[in-house]
Amino acid sequence: MRVAFVTDEVLPSTGADTIQFINALSALATRGVDVDLVLPIEPDAQGEPEAIRARLIEHYGAACGFRVVPVRAALTDLPRVFTKLAAGALGSARALSARPDLVHTRTLLPSLAALAVGRPLFFETYRPLTRQFAATRPVFRTLTRARAFGGLVVHSNVARDAFVEDGVASDRVVTLYNGFTSSLLDRAVPAPQARAQLGWVEAPTLVYAGRLSLAKGLDLFIEAARRLPQAQLVLVGNAETDEARAVQAATAGLPNVRYTGFLSAQALDLAHQAADVLLIPPSRKPLEQDGTTVLPIKTFNYMAAGRAILAGDLVDARELLRDDDNAVLVAPDDVDALVSALAALLADAPRRARLGAAARALAATLTWDHRAARLVEFYARRLEALR
Numbered sequence: 482m483r484v485a486f487v488t489d490e491v492l493p494s495t496g497a498d499t500i501q502f503i504n505a506l507s508a509l510a511t512r513g514v515d516v517d518l519v520l521p522i523e524p525d526a527q528g529e530p531e532a533i534r535a536r537l538i539e540h541y542g543a544a545c546g547f548r549v550v551p552v553r554a555a556l557t558d559l560p561r562v563f564t565k566l567a568a569g570a571l572g573s574a575r576a577l578s579a580r581p582d583l584v585h586t587r588t589l590l591p592s593l594a595a596l597a598v599g600r601p602l603f604f605e606t607y608r609p610l611t612r613q614f615a616a617t618r619p620v621f622r623t624l625t626r627a628r629a630f631g632g633l634v635v636h637s638n639v640a641r642d643a644f645v646e647d648g649v650a651s652d653r654v655v656t657l658y659n660g661f662t663s664s665l666l667d668r669a670v671p672a673p674q675a676r677a678q679l680g681w682v683e684a685p686t687l688v689y690a691g692r693l694s695l696a697k698g699l700d701l702f703i704e705a706a707r708r709l710p711q712a713q714l715v716l717v718g719n720a721e722t723d724e725a726r727a728v729q730a731a732t733a734g735l736p737n738v739r740y741t742g743f744l745s746a747q748a749l750d751l752a753h754q755a756a757d758v759l760l761i762p763p764s765r766k767p768l769e770q771d772g773t774t775v776l777p778i779k780t781f782n783y784m785a786a787g788r789a790i791l792a793g794d795l796v797d798a799r800e801l802l803r804d805d806d807n808a809v810l811v812a813p814d815d816v817d818a819l820v821s822a823l824a825a826l827l828a829d830a831p832r833r834a835r836l837g838a839a840a841r842a843l844a845a846t847l848t849w850d851h852r853a854a855r856l857v858e859f860y861a862r863r864l865e866a867l868r
Contacts, residue, residue, distance in 0.1 A: 482860065483515040485576035486547075487586040489554075489568040492520055492533075493540035495719045495743050497691065497778050498587065501659055502605075503541045508660070508853035510546035518547050519576045521554035521568035528553065542746025543662070550575060566591055583631055583860060596624075601631035601867055603860070607775050609635075609643030622648035632863045634856070637776040639768075639797045652866075655859045658801070659778045660849035665750060665785040666841065672788070675755035679748070681739065682713055685827045688756035690717035690749060691779050693725035693740075698764025701819055703731050706738050708820045712827060717752050719743045753786035757833060758826050763793030765813045776800060784844035789826055789833040791819075801847075807839035 486506055490499050510516045522528055530549040538545045552575050554568040569591030576584055577594060583601040586592045595602040604624075611618045621644065625633060633654040635641050641656045676683055689702060693716055706714040719725060720740050732738040744752060753759060761783070767774035776797040783790050784807070792798045794810040802808035809826060812818045826833055 482583075482857070483517070483579075483581040484509065484860075485517045485519055485550075485579060485581035485584050487519045487569065487572040487576050487584060487588060487592055489521060489565040489572065489588045489591070491522070491568075493536055498607075500541060501607075501778055502587065503537060503545065504543050504660070504662070504849050505852065505856070506547050507543040507545055508849035509856065511544060511850065512853050512857060514853075514857060516547035517550045517576065517579065517581065519550045519552060519572040521572060522551045524553050526551075526553075540745075550579075570594070583864065585634075593624075596627050596629045599629045601629055601864060603631040603634060603863075605634040607636040607640065608773075609640040609775065611647035611649075612643045618647045625649045625653050629867065631867065632859060634859070637797050638800055639775055653863070655855075657852050657855055657859070658776070658847055659781050660847050660852045661781040661785045661844065662746075663848040663850055665782070666845060668750065668754070669787065670751065670754045672755055672757055675751050679741075679751060679755055681715065681755060684737075685712040686715060686755060686757050687712055687760055687823065688715045688717065688752060688758070689760040689762070690744075690752060690782075691777065693718045693720060693722070693728045695724065695727055695731065697767055697774065698762030698814075699728055700731065701762060701764060701814070701816055702760060703728075703735070703738070704816050705820050705823055706732070706735055708816075709823060709827075710737055712757075712823070713737045713739055715739045715741060715752070715756070717741045717744055717749065750782070750786070753782055753788065756786070756788050758823060759783040759786065759788050759790045761790065761792035761798065763791070763795075763811050763813050763815075763819055765793070765795065768795055768797055781844065781847055784840040784847070787837040787841040789836040790840055791822060791826065801843065802840075805836075807836055807843055809836065 506516050506518055528551045534545050534549045552571050554571050569588040573592045573594045583603055584592055584595040585603040587605045589604055611621055634657055636659055638656050641654055644654050645651045702714055720742050790808040792802055792808055792810055793813040804810040809822050811822045
């Protein structure tokens with residue numbers, strides 16, 4: 482089976498979407514699937530495929546056993562939407578020229594060329610797009626009924642239910658949870674040892690890893706840090722963006738808040754193990770208002786770390802996390818509830834160990850390799866249905 486995955490993202494990147502598809506494609510390649518990653522490069526960039534692949538391996542810490550197919554896209558000073566459309570269109574044309582068995586993408590509009598020439602198209606998204614943008618409902622109903630449409634891959638039942646309820650045929654959409662690298666299950670570093678290796682202060686430690694943005698609900702954690710001065714709050718992620726600088730401004734004067742910047746995959750794994758509690762913002766806004774976060778990818782690495790997880794009691798989190806079983810779920814947007822739950826967790830090491838062990842046990846069924854096996858099954862079933 483030959484799969485052409487088309488992206489309009491310039492790589493490497495710190496974006497969670499790129500972390501997701503690089504690991505997913507690596508797992509597919511490890512299972513023997515012939516994968517082309519078709520990606521744009523700047524007109525004057527180094528275009529040697531193996532050099533690009535080496536950079537991806539170093540940045541993402543993934544095997545990257547796929548073929549890299551660079552496309553010199555006309556990336557100019559035009560608005561980002563136009564440059565991304567151009568990159569997607571050129572990438573789709575390049576992918577189709579190799580006559581793959583299917584085209585897989587998270588970039589929908591330019592890849593409609595696959596349908597135009599009868600090449601099976603698989604579209605992937607983490608968002609419940611038909612709920613976020615009502616105007617897309619007839620678009621997806623029509624698109625997913627096209628003769629050559631292979632399938633719709635989503636990352637949560639929240640998204641799947643939205644598409645099905647809005648008219649997408651249920652047999653053409655599948656929930657495939659994201660994953661983590663299975664070797665993480667072989668690593669068990671005590672939190673104090675991990676903190677020492679990273680050069681962190683030895684103190685009760687709360688860790689958030691991801692996009693540093695107040696829109697993600699980090700204001701809740703900042704207030705918690707203010708009320709829990711005995712604990713250190715460590716924020717892991719790219720700190721060089723405008724929205725990250727706004728977070729830093731909001732924590733000015735708080736001595737118990739630490740920023741690490743973007744970490745390599747190996748250092749990030751150690752940062753997870755350095756935590757006493759791993760944090761997912763308990764806010765409704767990213768899920769219900771912005772739609773920018775649905776069962777975030779950090780959930781899977783958190784579970785594999787074997788540490789207590791705190792998240793909001795929200796419909797996406799409840800697909801995998803159960804309160805006082807493998808996590809602590811608190812009322813969304815309730816700072817008092819958040820602070821109370823964190824204080825109780827930090828005071829109860831046996832409970833933290835129990836929650837972390839249960840999360841890790843569930844994680845063993847949620848590796849990238851497990852996901853790749855299910856994706857190959859979905860490909861095969863849908864391709865057979867198209868014959």
